[in-house]
Amino acid sequence: MTAHVEPIAPAPRISAWSRIYGFGSIFGKTLRDSRRAAIVTGGIIGLILLAVMAGVASQFGTIEARQEIKALVEAVPPILQGLAGKPVNVETLGGYASYKYGAFFPLVTGLWSILALSGTLAAETRRGSMDILAAGTRPRRRIAIEKLAGHVTVVVLAMAFVALMTAIAGSAFPVLPGDEVSPVAAVAYAGWLGLMALVAGAVAFALAPFLGRGAAVGIAGSVMFASFILNGYQLAIPELAPFANLGWFGWTSDHLPLAGQYDWPSLGVVAIVALGGFVIGIEAFARRDLGVTSTIRTPAIPTSLRGIGGPVGRATSELLPTGLSWGIGLGLFGLVLASSTGSFIEQFSKSTQLLQALEGVFPDVDFLSTGGFLQLMFIEFGLILSGLAAATLVGVWASDETSGRLEMLLATPLARARWLVSGAVGVLVAIAVVVGLAAVGIAVGGGTAGGDLATPMLGTTALGLYAAAMAGIGFAVGGVVRSGLAAPAVAIVTIVTWLVDFLAPTLGLPDAIHQLALSSHLGQPMVGVWDPAGLIACVVLAVGGVAVGAWGFSRRDLRG
C-alpha cells in the first residue's frame, strides 16, 4: 500500500487591509489590541501637559508671579516634595510642568506597561489561545518577540504624541525668557517617560512566565512604587537615601529635560535593565512549560466575607478590594497634604501676588485656612481620582456581563433590575470606603497641623457624591447601551469635566462652558461652603443613572 501525500498548499495571502487592521501577524494583532490604551495614555498625558503649560503661561505671566511660584515650591515641606518632581527651574514653563507632573506620569505609563506586558503572554496562555498559537508554525521565542515588539511600538507612538504636544506647548505658550521648550527637550522627556514605562513593564514581563500574571503585576507594581517613594522621600527621611538609587526613579532623577537638565547615561542604564527583563521573559516563555507557574500563597479570605449570601453581598465583596485600594491611595494623598498645611499657609500669607493669581482661578476660597488649602490642593486631584475610582468600580460591576457570568446569574430568580441595583449598592459601599479612608488620612495628617479638621473631613463627602454621580453615569451607559462601555464612559466624563473646569476660567472661556462641569457646582466643601445645586445634581445623576440603567437593561439583550 502506498500513501499519497498531498503537497501542503501555500498559506492564503493576507490582504493589505487585514494587515493594516492587525490580522497579518502577531505583531500587528498586538498593535491592534493595544491601540485604545495607547491613545488614552498618550492622549491624556499629552493634553494635560498642553493644558498645564497654557494655564501657567496665562495665569502666571509676569516675572514676579513666577518668582513667587519658585519661592512657594522651595518652601514645600520635604514630606510633600516626595509627590512631585525635582524642583529645577520651576519658574519656567517646562520646569514647572516637570516639577508638577514629572514624577507622577511615569507611574501612569509604568502601570500601563506592567498591565500590558504581564498579560500579553500570560493572559493568553491562561485563556487557552496561546496553545493554538504555539501549536502553529511560529516558534515560541518569535511569538514572545512579536508581542513584545508590538507593545514597545505602541509605547513609542504614544510617547511621540506626548513629545509633539510638549513641543507645541513649548513653542506656542512661552511668555517669559526660558519658557521655550526645544523639540530635543520634548523628545528627551517623552523618551524618558517611555523608558520608565518599559522598564516597569520589563519586570512584569520577566516574572509572568514564572509566577503568573497576578503575582507579576503585584511585584512589578510594588517595585515601581517603592522606587518612586524611595527617590521622592529621601530628603524627608534620610534613612531612605541609601536605597534611593536601587530603582529607576533614583537613577534618572537628574534627567529633567523640560527644565533644561539632561542625564543621558542614566537612560542607557534604564534601557539595559529593561532589555535584560525582556530577554529573561522571552527565554522563560520559550523554555518553560506553557502556562505552568509557581503559586504564591496568600491568606484565604473567610467565607463570611465572600458575600455568597446574596447579590448585594457578592457585589460588595467583589468591589471592596478596589475600593480599599483607592481609599488607601486617596487617604495617603490626604494625609501628606494635610500634614503640610501649616508650612503652606505660612508661605501663602507672604505671597500676596500669588494669592491674587490663585483667586483668579479659584474665586472665593480662603487659602489661609486648613480647609482652604485642602480645597486648593486636595479637591482638584481628589475629584479626578474619585471619578477614576468610580470608573474602575463600575468596571468591576460590569465584569459580571463582560466576563459572561451574568448568563448564569440571570437564569436564576435574580431580576435584571435587582442585579443592577445590587451592583450600585456595592459601588456605593466601596465609594463610602474610599471617602472614609480619605477623611481618616486628612484627620491623621491634619492632626499634626492643628486647626479645624471636622470641616475638611466632612468636605470629603463631596468626593463621594461626585464619585456616585459619575458611577450613576456609568450605570446608565452600562444598562442602556453596553456594560463594557460603562467604565470608559465614566473615565472620559471625569477627564473632560476636569479639563473644562480647569481650562474654562484659565483660558477665559464663556461662563456657560465652565458651568457644564459638575465639579464647578460643588462649592468649597473643604471650607464648609456647599452648593445645593451641585449636591442635588450629584444625587440626581447617581439615583437617576441607576434608574435609567435598570430601565434600559431590562429592555436590551444580554451580551453573550
Add this chain to the structure above:
Amino acid sequence: MTAIIETHQLTKSYGRHRGIVEVDLEVREGEAFGFLGPNGAGKTTMIRTLLNHLRPTSGRASIFGIDTTADPVAIHRRLGYLPGEFVLYDKLTGGQTIDYFAALRGGVDRAYQADLIARLDVDPSRKFKEYSKGNKQKIGLIVALQHRPELLLLDEPTSGLDPLVQQTFYDVIREAKAEGRTIFMSSHILSEVEKTCDRVAIIRDGRLARVDRVGALRDLAHHQVELRFSGTVPAAEFSALPGVSDVVAEDGTLRMRVNGPITPIVHAAARHEVIDFVSREPTLEETFLAEYGHGAGTPAVESAR
C-alpha cells in the same frame, strides 16, 4: 400532556444577521427534548431567547404558560440552566460558587446537592479558576441541577466531561426524567441525544428543519446500500429504481442511497451475480448529516460479511 415550552413564529435577528427564524416548537411535560444543529445554526440563540437573555424580534415564547418576556423571573425560579460556555467567580471556590447560586435560588436540598458533588466527583474546596474545563463544567451542572428544577435547559451539557462522568450525567438526566421533569438539551453529540431524548428537533440556518421522535426520525431516514458484483456494474438499472439516489459505481461496487422500502433493490439485485449485499440502517448522525447534505453519500459502511 401539558406543554412546558411553546414558541410561535419565534424570531431573533441581530441587525442584519440571522439568529432564529419563525420557530414553532412545543416541548411537553416530562419529555427529554434534543435540539440538534451545526455551529451557528441558532441553538444557543434559541435557548437564550427562551431565557429572555435575548429579546425576541418577533413571535412569542412561553414556558410553563408564562410569556418569556412578561415574567422571566417566575420562569427562572422553576428552571435550571447550563450555558454552552460560561465564566464564574475566579476567586470563589467551587463549593462557594455552588452555595452562592443556592442562595440566589433558595430552597435547595442540601442532601441532593452533596449527592451531586459526590457523584460528579468534584473537589469543592478548590478555587474556580484552578479547575480544568471538565471540572468547571461539573460545577455548572451542579448549579443547574441542585434545586431539582421542573425544566432543565442544557446547552451542550457534556462538553469537556470524561466518559465516566458523562455516564453519571446520563444517569442524572434519566432520574430527572423519571421524576417527571422536562429536559431541553442542545447537543452536537448525536449518540447522546439518542441515549437521553424522546424527541429531537433539527435546526438549520435558524429554521426548524424537522421535529420528530428519535426513533421515527431514524425510520424516516434513508438506507445506505452497497452491492458488489462479479461482472459489469449495472448502475443505470439501479439509478432508475424508485427511491434510489446518489448512485456511485466504483471497482465493481455500487453504492446508493435508498429512501423508502428496499424491496425493488433486492429484486433487481437477484437478476445479477452479486458477491455481497450490505444494507445498513443509518445512525442518527447520518440522518442529521443528510439533512444538511454533508457527506451523507459516503458513510463508513460496516459489512456483515
